[in-house]
Amino acid sequence: MNDxxxxxxxxxxxxxPVSDLQAAxxxxxxxxxxxxxxxxxxxxxxxxxxxxxxCHLVKQTHSSPPRSPxxxxxxxxxxxxxxxxxxxxxxxxxxxxxxxxxxxITPHVRFRGQPGEQGTFFLFDPSGNALEFKGFADxxxxxxx
Numbered sequence: 001m002n003d004x005x006x007x008x009x010x011x012x013x014x015x016x017p018v019s020d021l022q023a024a025x026x027x028x029x030x031x032x033x034x035x036x037x038x039x040x041x042x043x044x045x046x047x048x049x050x051x052x053x054x055c056h057l058v059k060q061t062h063s064s065p066p067r068s069p070x071x072x073x074x075x076x077x078x079x080x081x082x083x084x085x086x087x088x089x090x091x092x093x094x095x096x097x098x099x100x101x102x103x104x105i106t107p108h109v110r111f112r113g114q115p116g117e118q119g120t121f122f123l124f125d126p127s128g129n130a131l132e133f134k135g136f137a138d139x140x141x142x143x144x145x
Contacts, residue, residue: 012051014080016129017058023126024055031099032092049082055127062128071110076122079130083142089119089135096123104130115144 018024021044028034034046034053045054067074084092093107105122119135136142 013054014048014051015054015056016080016127017060018055018125018127018129019058019060020126021055021057027125028053028055031096031101049084060127065128065130073105073110073120073122075132076104076124076130079122079132081132081134083134083136083139085139086119086135086137089133092133093119093121093135096121115141117141 021039021042024044025036028046028048029036032048034048037045037047037052039045041057043054043056045052047053065076065078068077069075089107096103097107101123103121103123105120107119107121109117110120111117117137120132122130122132124130
């Protein structure tokens with residue numbers, strides 16, 4: 001499963017709870033630019049960087065998620081997101097900043113000068129799901145020690 005040299009790479013599937021499908025469409029579709037796939041009255045799926053993200057409508061309330069310290073940041077757990085090139089990451093961060101998005105952890109560089117140096121930022125979707133977006137100058141360094 002970790003053969004990163006094959007032509008075909010498995011696609012990740014993630015199903016998350018949302019309390020409002022229209023708010024999910026606005027956030028994932030309009031704000032993040034994910035194309036919408038299939039849907040019903042109780043779920044909608046999105047193409048999140050080539051991966052299938054399915055938002056399922058549930059009646060819920062989110063409490064504050066637990067945190068784990070990572071390079072000085074209180075990272076919300078659980079979270080998901082995308083690993084981008086540094087240029088893609090900067091473009092997305094700029095677009096979100098221009099849209100007035102409230103970041104949970106503002107865009108910055110983590111692990112500076114270390115093998116895993118990366119740009120990172122966190123935000124919550126309207127239903128309280130935490131997302132992280134990372135940017136690497138060299139994507140081949142994603143798993144570097």
